[in-house]
Amino acid sequence: MVNKLYQYFVIILLVGFMSNNTSFAQKNDLKNYKMLYKFNTVKQHDNSRLFEVSFVASNKKDRKVKLPVYGADINFINVVNEEEILLGTVKTDKEGFARLTLPENQTYYTDVEGYINFLARFESTDALKSIEKELAIKDVFLELDLKEIDSIKKVTLNAYTLDSLKTKIPLEETGVIFSVGGFISNLPIKEATIKDGEYEFEFPDDIPGDAEGNIDVFVSIEDHEDYGNVVQNKNVPWGIFKEQGKKPTLTLWSHYAPIWMYVVLTILLVGVWSNYIYSIINLFKIKKEGKNLELEPKD
Amino acid sequence: MDLDIRKRELVKEFYPILEKTTKWSKIWIGFLITIILIGLVAFVLQIVKGHEITGMRDNVVWGIYIINFIFFVCLSYSGAFIAGILHFFKSPWKNSVSRIVEIITVLSLMVGPIFILLCIGRLDRLHYLFIYSRIQSPIAWDVLAILTDLIGCVLYLFLTFIPDFAILRDNSENAPKWRRKLYKFLAIGYQDTPSQRDRLYKITKTMSVMIVAMAIITYTVLAWIFSLTLQPGWNSTIFAPYFIVAGIYSGFGVIIISMFLIRKYYKLEHYIRKVHFIGAGIILLVMSLLYGYFTFSEYFARWFSHNRANHFLLDTLFGRYFWEFILANYVGVLVPIVILFVKKFRTIKSITFAAVIAVLGLWLNRYLIVVPTLETPYIPIQDTRPEFIQYSSTWIEWALTFAGIAAFVLFFILIMKLVPIIPMSGIIDNEREKIRKPKEVTQNNMLW
Secondary structure (H helix, E strand, O other): OHHHHHHHHHHHHHHHHHHHHHHHHHHHOHHHEEEEEEEEEEEOOOOOEEEEEEEEEEEOOOOOOEEEOOOOEEEEEEEEOOEEEEEEEEEOOOOOEEEEEEOOOOOOOEOOOOOEEEEEEEOOOOOOOOEEEEEEEOOEEEEEEEEEEOOEEEEEEEEEEEOOOOOEEEOOOEEEEEEEOOOOOOEEEEEEEEEOOEEEEEOOOOOEOOOOOOEEEEEEEEEEOOOEEEEEEEEEOOOEOOOOOOOOOOOOOOOOOOHHHHHHHHHHHHHHHHHHHHHHHHHHHHHHHHHHHHHOOOO | OOHHHHHHHHHHHHHHHHHOOOHHHHHHHHHHHHHHHHHHHHHHHHHHHOHHHOOOOOOOOOOHHHHHHHHHHHHHHHHHHHHHHHHHOOOOOHHHHHHHHHHHHHHHHHHHHHHHHHHOOOHHHOOHHHHOOOOOOHHHHHHHHHHHHHHHHHHHHHHHHHHHHHHHHHOOOOOOHHHHHHHHHHOOOOOOOHHHHHHHHHHHHHHHHHHHHHHHHHHHHHHHHHHOOOOOOOOOOOHHHHHHHHHHHHHHHHHHHHHHHHHHHHOOOOOOOHHHHHHHHHHHHHHHHHHHHHHHHHHHHHHHOOOHHHHHHHHHHHOOOHHHHHHHHHHHHHHHHHHHHOHHHOOHHHHHHHHHHHHHHHHHHHHHHHHHHHHOOOOOOOOOOHHHHOOOOOHHHHHHHHHHHHHHHHHHHHHHOOOOOOOHHHHHHHHHHHHHOHHHHHHHHOOO
């Protein structure tokens, strides 16, 4: 029977070790990974343009396991009639991101339809194949006007593109999001659709600002098929100042513990120790009785 | 039944056990003392040279000392729990195992806290714990709980010993003078009169409830020391019940091992029977299932949480600690389940084997709770030497660990030389009850 026991023991060990060793090996083999390559561009509030590539290897079996590709050269290119104009080359960081920001005065060449064609390319290496992603967008201008007339705060947005003669062409039926700046992320306050290149609305008067009541108002176009991502913002003293709630009085470094803690601990300790004392008193009574019995004359 | 004659018979039966000294027992005691002395040398070295000679560093501030501390306190808690239950419900097994359990309880509660003192770098500031104690700190709760529990357990152990001390006092005419004096002092004038018996029974019963409650509180507080921190692998709402289940699991393991050794060495087959091993084995089976369920639940929740820190921890557990993880959480749980589940395997030897696996697995589980978590904190450790990040224990720590185990075994042997491991008063009580309620007690008697 003992032999049988050892057999079971060894079988359990083997099954455990084999199954886990396999899974561990899978995590380290490049063949088990799929390359995720994303390209995006954002026109920022100062009309500069940010180009961003995210380059990450994702495990085919366990999608939660993701490894950023570090130090990969990414070429950002403006394509015009099959001619490639290099805008810049950036290496991916430890998170797998390559970011390039070009100033407002950077010239981009458009095709006949007015689209700027961008390309983000990773050239092949010994370990990885080459990858590239393309984007075609029109250059959009957002003008945000914030005015207070007769105690009514008005937000006016003008959105347009420019043709080859620099004539403004108003945007039509384009979704925009108005938001205000927050500590961690922006707080959306309005989702709207632009008509004839314009949109206007009354700004709510209950949005908290900073200590001086200043607030950042943002307008953005997000992932539009023709215009990509565009952001514009302005700072305005329209926020209300809200005092922070009272500072918490109970902290780990507080001098005194909460009252209930003293009460509970006292009840527990008094309960237990009074029982110990009761037992000890009874022991003394037993001892006393024993002593009395010893003193009694034996028959 | 003449009680005096029966008491004399029992002393005649058990007294040789108290005086039993063979060549091998002397060698064994010498061996234990040597291990303790080596531990003392290690302790002096640690005091002189500081914690630098241990594996503990700035990041991994706890090592095998704290694991031993948790393990011994866990033994004590489970011992107190089992002893209290056995006494309160007048279990038919009481006479066979209760004394073993009570001794384990007190000794482990004496040895365990020594290990926490070894973790402290500045022992000269130990009294600060009391002077600057902060009630909102779980460490302060732990100090209070352990001290109160220790005093309660010693008191309870003494209460259960009194009738046997009285029997030995009245029937050891041939014993050395010091021994007779000691029995007289410890028996505190107990003459087994009805009023003394009632009084002792009443306070022992109250204390049995009290030590069960104290054990649960103490071990819960110990679990909170970990679970109330925001460390990956520790911050868990089920840690307290998990620790309690694990405590009973290892407690039954150690009781089975002790029963096996005592039965074999002192030839107590008549009192510690196979039925006791099977009963303890079935409880061990239930506890192993519960412990396995809690362990799975803990790791599953961490894996499913998608929390990066938890994933780093799991990667470490399945990477660098792969074998330890398998031994602790697969072998340490599944092997006892397989052995104890199959009726055919339930022999005394195989149940003891299952208990050994359970105890070793649980010690390793405690190691995996403490060390890998400290190696993978929420804020990644950067720009430091590898030996500061990765813990590896030194001979000093192992010497003190084995010295603690040796001290536990040595004191166990010394207590067994003072009072019989089978309570004579329990046998007398049982026989007295048998006369009073013959039918009822006869059924109970079948078990022990």
